[in-house]
Structures are given as C-alpha cells and as structure tokens.
Amino acid sequence: MSISLSVVSLEDWTEAPPHDGTMAPRVTPLGTAALGFTGRIHAVDASACSGVPAPAELEHRLLELGFVEGATVEIRHQGLFRRDPIAIRVNGATIALRRREACAIHVHTTEPRTPGTRR
Amino acid sequence: MNEVSAATRAVRVALVGNPNCGKTALFNALTGSRQKVANYPGVTVERKEGGFVTADGRPVRLLDLPGTYSLRARSPDEVVTRDAVLGQLAGEDPPELLLCVADATNLRLGVRLVLELKQVGRPMVLALNMADIARHRGVDIDVGRLSAELGIPVVSSIAVRRAGTEALLAQVGDMIRTLPPVSGEPCGWSAPGRAETRALQREADRIVAASVTQPAQPDTVTARIDAVLLHPVWGTLVLLAVLFLMFQAVFTWAQPPMDAIKAGFDRLADVTGALLPDGLLRSFVHDGLIGGVGAVLVFLPQILILFLFILLLEDFGYMARAAFLMDRIMGGAGLHGRAFIPLLSSFACAIPGIMATRVIDSRRDRLATILVAPLMTCSARIPVYTLIIGAFIPNRAVWGGVSEQGLVMFGLYVTGIVSALGVSFLLKRVVWRNTPPEPFMLELPDYKLPSVRNIGFGLLQRAKIFLRRAGTTILMMMVVIWFLASVPRPPEGATEPAISYSLAARIGHFMEPVLAPVGFNWQIDVALIPGMAAREVAVASLGTVYSIEGGDEEVSRQLGQTLVGKWSLATALALLAWYVFAPQCASTLATVRRETGSRGWAAVLFAYMLALAYGSAFAVFQIASALGAG
Numbered sequence: 001m002s003i004s005l006s007v008v009s010l011e012d013w014t015e016a017p018p019h020d021g022t023m024a025p026r027v028t029p030l031g032t033a034a035l036g037f038t039g040r041i042h043a044v045d046a047s048a049c050s051g052v053p054a055p056a057e058l059e060h061r062l063l064e065l066g067f068v069e070g071a072t073v074e075i076r077h078q079g080l081f082r083r084d085p086i087a088i089r090v091n092g093a094t095i096a097l098r099r100r101e102a103c104a105i106h107v108h109t110t111e112p113r114t115p116g117t118r119r
Numbered sequence: 120m121n122e123v124s125a126a127t128r129a130v131r132v133a134l135v136g137n138p139n140c141g142k143t144a145l146f147n148a149l150t151g152s153r154q155k156v157a158n159y160p161g162v163t164v165e166r167k168e169g170g171f172v173t174a175d176g177r178p179v180r181l182l183d184l185p186g187t188y189s190l191r192a193r194s195p196d197e198v199v200t201r202d203a204v205l206g207q208l209a210g211e212d213p214p215e216l217l218l219c220v221a222d223a224t225n226l227r228l229g230v231r232l233v234l235e236l237k238q239v240g241r242p243m244v245l246a247l248n249m250a251d252i253a254r255h256r257g258v259d260i261d262v263g264r265l266s267a268e269l270g271i272p273v274v275s276s277i278a279v280r281r282a283g284t285e286a287l288l289a290q291v292g293d294m295i296r297t298l299p300p301v302s303g304e305p306c307g308w309s310a311p312g313r314a315e316t317r318a319l320q321r322e323a324d325r326i327v328a329a330s331v332t333q334p335a336q337p338d339t340v341t342a343r344i345d346a347v348l349l350h351p352v353w354g355t356l357v358l359l360a361v362l363f364l365m366f367q368a369v370f371t372w373a374q375p376p377m378d379a380i381k382a383g384f385d386r387l388a389d390v391t392g393a394l395l396p397d398g399l400l401r402s403f404v405h406d407g408l409i410g411g412v413g414a415v416l417v418f419l420p421q422i423l424i425l426f427l428f429i430l431l432l433e434d435f436g437y438m439a440r441a442a443f444l445m446d447r448i449m450g451g452a453g454l455h456g457r458a459f460i461p462l463l464s465s466f467a468c469a470i471p472g473i474m475a476t477r478v479i480d481s482r483r484d485r486l487a488t489i490l491v492a493p494l495m496t497c498s499a500r501i502p503v504y505t506l507i508i509g510a511f512i513p514n515r516a517v518w519g520g521v522s523e524q525g526l527v528m529f530g531l532y533v534t535g536i537v538s539a540l541g542v543s544f545l546l547k548r549v550v551w552r553n554t555p556p557e558p559f560m561l562e563l564p565d566y567k568l569p570s571v572r573n574i575g576f577g578l579l580q581r582a583k584i585f586l587r588r589a590g591t592t593i594l595m596m597m598v599v600i601w602f603l604a605s606v607p608r609p610p611e612g613a614t615e616p617a618i619s620y621s622l623a624a625r626i627g628h629f630m631e632p633v634l635a636p637v638g639f640n641w642q643i644d645v646a647l648i649p650g651m652a653a654r655e656v657a658v659a660s661l662g663t664v665y666s667i668e669g670g671d672e673e674v675s676r677q678l679g680q681t682l683v684g685k686w687s688l689a690t691a692l693a694l695l696a697w698y699v700f701a702p703q704c705a706s707t708l709a710t711v712r713r714e715t716g717s718r719g720w721a722a723v724l725f726a727y728m729l730a731l732a733y734g735s736a737f738a739v740f741q742i743a744s745a746l747g748a749g
Contacts, residue, residue, distance in 0.1 A: 056313065064188040064228075091227060092227070093562060094345075094564075097558070
C-alpha cells in the first residue's frame with residue numbers, strides 16, 4: 001500500500017515544474033529516492049504528511065536530527081522488506097528513518113559523490 | 120563561616136549531551152567507582168550520580184542525565200534531562216555548572232544543543248569527547264575558535280583513555296572557583312519553535328564549518344562495516360548468528376559458574392544443617408534462607424552473560440543497527456523497531472527489559488512493548504522448564520543429534536515469542552486500531568571499539584541491582600513461604616507430612632477447584648503462590664511442598680522422580696504451558712505499574728497473562744488427557 005502511494009507522489013514531484021529558475025534541479029521527496037541517492041535538502045516540510053506525530057512535530061524532530069535546508073544527504077542502506085527503513089548519511093551522521101517520514105524531506109539531486117569530497 | 124561551608128560543600132554539576140556522544144563513558148572516567156544508581160522519585164528513569172574532587176579539594180557531585188537532542192523533551196528520559204537542567208525536578212537542586220558533552224567526530228548536533236543550553240543561563244563547559252577518534256580520522260578542531268564562537272570554555276577529552284580527562288578536570292576546577300551563586304530568577308530558556316531550531320542548527324553548522332577542518336579523505340570504516348551489517352540479506356543473517364551465539368553463551372558458558380554457586384550454597388546448607396539443632400530455626404535457615412535465595416542467585420551468571428552481550432553490542436554501536444534491521448519485521452506485529460532491545464533484554468529478565476523501553480518516545484509503542492515483554496522466556500522460567508522436561512520428556516535423539524528435550528525447550532521459547540507477536544498484533548489491530556504508527560527515527564552511531572572499563576562498570580551495576588533484589592524482595596518472600604508452609608505445626612501423633620496441616624495446604628485446597636480443570640493438584644497450587652515473588656522459586660516450593668530433604672542438586676533430581684510418580688504427563692505438560700505465560704511475578708508487575716504510572720496497565724497485564732496461562736494449560740491438559748496422557 002505504501003509503495004503505491006509513494007509512486008504516485010514521486011510522479012507528482014517529477015512532473016512538477018522546477019522550483020526556481022530554469023536551471024534548478026528537480027525536487028523530490030527523499031522517501032521515494034533509490035538506494036545510493038545523493039542530494040541536498042531543498043526543504044523540510046511535513047505539511048503533506050498525515051499521521052503521528054502531527055506534521056509540525058515530525059518536521060521539528062527531523063530538524064533536531066540535523067535535517068535542515070542545505071544539508072547534504074545520501075541514502076546509504078535500506079531494509080529487506082519494501083526497501084524500508086532507510087539509513088541516510090546527513091552531513092557526517094547516519095540517521096535511520098522510514099520512507100514514510102523521509103517524504104517530509106524534499107531534496108534535489110546533486111552529482112554522485114566522488115572520492116575526496118566532503119560528506 | 121559561610122565561606123568555610125561554601126568551600127567544602129559539594130558542587131552540583133550536571134552532565135548533558137546527545138545520545139551516543141560517549142557521555143556515560145565520560146561519567147565513568149570522571150567518577151570511577153564512586154557512583155550511585157537509583158531511580159528518580161515517581162519515574163523509573165535511572166538517576167546516576169557520582170563524585171570526584173577537584174585539584175583544589177572541592178568535592179563535586181556529578182549527575183549523569185539521559186542523552187537528548189534538545190531540551191524540548193518527548194520521552195520520559197528526556198523530560199528528566201530537561202527538568203534537571205532547568206532545576207524543576209522535584210527533590211533535585213538545580214545544577215550550578217553544566218558539563219556539556221559533544222562527539223568530536225560529529226559536532227553539529229552537539230553544538231546546537233550547546234547553543235540551546237546557553238539560554239538556560241548557567242555556567243557551562245563543553246567537552247569534545249572521543250577527541251582521539253576525531254584526530255585519528257584527521258578531523259582538525261580549532262578549539263580556541265570554537266570556544267570563542269560559543270562563548271564558553273571548550274576542552275578536548277578522551278573518556279576511554281587514562282589521563283584523557285585531565286584537561287577537563289582542570290577546567291572544571293577553575294570554573295568552580297569562580298562560580299556565581301544560583302540565582303532565583305527564572306531562566307531564559309523556552310521550548311524552541313521550528314524556526315528557532317532551524318536557526319540554531321544553521322548557526323551550529325556555521326560554527327562547525329568555521330572551527331572544524333574535515334579530512335580530505337573521509338573515514339570509511341563504518342561505511343564498510345555497514346555494507347555487510349546493514350545489507351538486507353547478509354545483515355539479517357549476521358543478526359541471527361549474533362542472537363544464536365548469545366543464547367548459546369547464556370546456556371553453555373553460564374553452566375560452570377552456576378554449578379559453582381549451587382555447590383557453594385549446598386555446602387553452606389550442610390554447614391548450617393550440622394550446626395543448628397533440628398527444628399523450626401534450622402528449617403528456616405536451611406529451607407527458607409539458603410534454599411530460597413540460593414535458588415535465585417544461581418541465575419547471576421546467566422544474567423551477567425546476557426548483559427555482557429547487550430553492553431558489548433551497545434558500546435560497539437550495533438544495537439541501533441539491530442533495531443534498523445528488525446523494524447519492518449517487528450512493525451508487521453505492531454511493534455516499533457526500538458522495541459527490539461528491550462525485548463532482547465527480557466530474555467534475561469523482564470524487569471530490565473521493561474526499564475529499557477524508556478528509549479521509545481511514543482507512549483503507545485512503549486506500552487505495547489511493556490505489555491508483551493514478560494512473554495519473552497525469562498531466565499527465571501528455565502529451572503521450572505528444566506525440572507519438568509527432565510522428568511517427563513524422554514531424552515532421546517529425534518533427528519540429527521537434536522534431542523527431544525532440547526526440542527521441547529526450544530518450542531517453549533518459540534511459543535513465548537509467537538504469542539508476544541500475536542498479542543502486540545492484536546493490540547495494534549483491535550485496541551489501537553485508529554492510531555497510525557509512530558515514526559522510526561534513530562541515529563546509527565559510527566562503530567567504535569567497546570571499552571573494557573565501560574562494560575565492566577555496566578556489568579557491576581547489573582550485578583548490584585540483581586543482588587539487591589535477591590537480598591530484599593526474594594528473601595522476604597521466601598520467609599513468608601516458609602512461614603506458610605510450616606505454620607501451624609502438625610499436631611502430636613500426626614500421620615501426614617507436616618505441610619498437610621499448614622496454612623499453605625489450606626490455601627492450596629482452597630484453590631484446587633479452580634485449577635483442577637487444568638490438571639493442577641493442590642501441591643502445584645501452593646507452589647504457584649511463591650512463584651509470585653520470582654518464578655524460579657516455584658521449583659524450591661514444590662520441593663518444600665513434597666517434603667523432600669536434601670541438597671539443592673539432590674532435591675531437583677529426586678523431585679523429578681517424585682513428580683513422575685505423582686503427576687500425569689498431561690499435568691506436567693499443562694504446567695509447562697502455564698509457565699509460558701505465568702503471570703505471577705510481583706516484581707514485574709510492580710515495575711510495569713511504576714513504568715506506566717498506573718495500576719490499570721499492571722492489572723491488564725496480569726489479567727491477560729492469567730487468561731492465556733489458564734486457557735493454554737486447560738487446552739493442553741484436556742487434549743493430552745483425551746489422547747491418553749491423563
């Protein structure tokens with residue numbers, strides 16, 4: 001069930017026009033990204049997420065774990081069932097989230113990490 | 120005069136930091152063995168306090184607070200940290216100095232906490248812990264710059280190395296000399312909103328970027344280990360192997376020390392038996408004190424080995440990974456991934472397991488875990504299982520060297536796990552049908568080598584807690600049981616065993632009609648009552664009830680033979696089924712009451728386990744009887 005939901009929202013995001021300017025990369029929810037995805041946080045906004053905790057609280061907890069706008073993220077690992085949960089490297093720390101919550105983190109793609117770059 | 124008392128009075132310092140920043144290791148390093156573990160009144164959050172003396176000779180009382188990312192507390196643990204820091208905790212004076220700890224290898228979350236703590240307005244010092252690992256990785260921290268940016272003293276520390284805390288101690292000593300008095304005015308902290316948290320994190324990131332030079336080549340050790348340990352397939356297999364090794368160790372490594380403890384108590388019983396004249400006093404010391412407490416102390420090695428594994432895995436950084444791997448699997452049964460650690464601890468004893476649920480933020484997930492934790496086969500059930508299986512199940516190989524006895528034992532464990540998953544599934548689907556699941560958000564700390572000293576301190580604490588329990592609750596219950604089984608004394612010329620005239624027999628006969636349908640006779644009914652104190656005491660009580668004399672070892676063997684003569688196979692199997700659920704453990708119920716803050720949940724736990732125990736024992740007894748085992 002959650003998979004079909006994710007696919008729908010992924011399409012929504014990819015078909016949406018670029019956020020600002022013509023050269024801006026596409027913004028997608030981190031929760032729908034594939035293993036190995038690297039990118040930068042465009043916005044942390046849980047207003048589209050329903051459930052527990054309330055969107056404002058979910059957003060606040062993500063902020064407290066270091067998911068702030070501008071931080072670099074990389075999906076390092078994912079679980080066996082439904083590719084869930086995911087382990088995300090965010091500015092030097094690894095945080096585990098379920099894909100459902102990770103959908104509150106909106107990211108844009110950056111070039112895959114090359115050796116020697118800062119994580 | 121005031122100056123004299125001010126110079127000798129202990130200074131209150133609170134230790135605050137993120138989870139996984141090595142705070143406990145630093146606490147151990149600073150205070151050594153001068154630690155006291157207790158509970159905060161009203162909550163079961165452990166209160167850890169220790170002491171040390173500054174170079175000037177000022178005594179310091181160091182309070183170790185639960186790790187947190189923010190003072191905006193959510194879990195009971197974090198509430199304690201917030202209230203202690205703000206000086207709002209009942210019965211606790213506000214700290215005069217905050218000792219903040221941050222992980223030097225990953226400063227951004229720690230620095231944000233420092234920025235938030237600055238609003239409290241107390242004097243602060245920041246310890247950059249694990250400075251050795253940071254240096255080894257090539258992370259270069261400009262301590263002077265960081266201190267200037269934060270406006271507080273900053274010192275590097277290495278908690279796990281001797282002399283690694285000297286600079287920190289000197290700094291704390293300096294600050295204590297010039298501490299301002301605690302003012303009565305309200306502090307400047309108020310719960311930050313999202314915008315403030317964003318701003319604080321941006322500021323923290325700016326400060327870290329300005330004062331820390333990251334290495335050109337990032338450290339990849341954790342990533343490489345995780346490539347295997349968090350691999351969907353290999354990681355799961357490794358987790359299963361770790362669990363298998365752990366149980367193997369609990370049952371095989373623990374055997375020699377357990378035998379030694381048993382032998383020690385047998386010898387003690389022989390000595391007192393020879394010294395004391397036959398009669399009430401000897402019976403009290405022999406059967407009540409030594410027999411009862413000895414029967415419980417025997418489990419110390421098993422509990423310590425289990426905790427050794429848990430502490431090692433925790434210190435290494437694996438526990439969070441186990442929760443990650445198990446989240447989906449446990450989520451299917453309505454449990455949170457974080458429930459994995461408490462449930463694992465419950466195989467030793469449900470009490471530390473239930474206390475470990477404090478790490479779960481959501482009350483609903485915490486309750487579900489607390490309610491099913493006692494279904495995990497705790498080590499106190501082992502003697503009951505061993506006794507009955509040894510007496511009634513033939514010791515023959517089934518296939519490939521697997522014995523029928525071992526298979527039954529394994530089956531009992533599996534039954535416990537399956538029913539725990541079933542109960543939590545029902546809770547999720549029936550009781551909390553309309554509540555969506557809580558999020559799973561967990562930091563996976565970088566791996567590090569476990570510190571021998573930390574593990575040692577942890578084990579010592581566990582041993583102390585267990586021994587205190589054996590010396591108080593269990594000892595008291597044994598006295599009560601001995602009293603019930605011995606009073607009143609049989610009349611002159613009595614033909615029946617003495618116990619038949621006792622209060623215990625009356626209670627047993629009273630319960631008989633209720634428990635007859637599950638195949639229990641009055642002797643079993645009597646033994647179930649002391650099992651309230653601790654399940655394993657039921658074995659000793661059966662021994663007392665069946666009036667068998669002799670050492671512990673002998674009682675167990677002879678008791679088995681006696682039982683074969685007195686019970687049908689159906690009764691024995693029914694008792695095994697009963698003990699899978701066995702609701703009667705007063706300490707567990709007391710812990711649940713304290714932990715949930717209500718008698719209601721303890722009552723729910725007792726009622727549902729009693730119903731399951733009765734139901735399954737009834738089914739097993741009736742089916743086995745119908746099949747001709749009655």
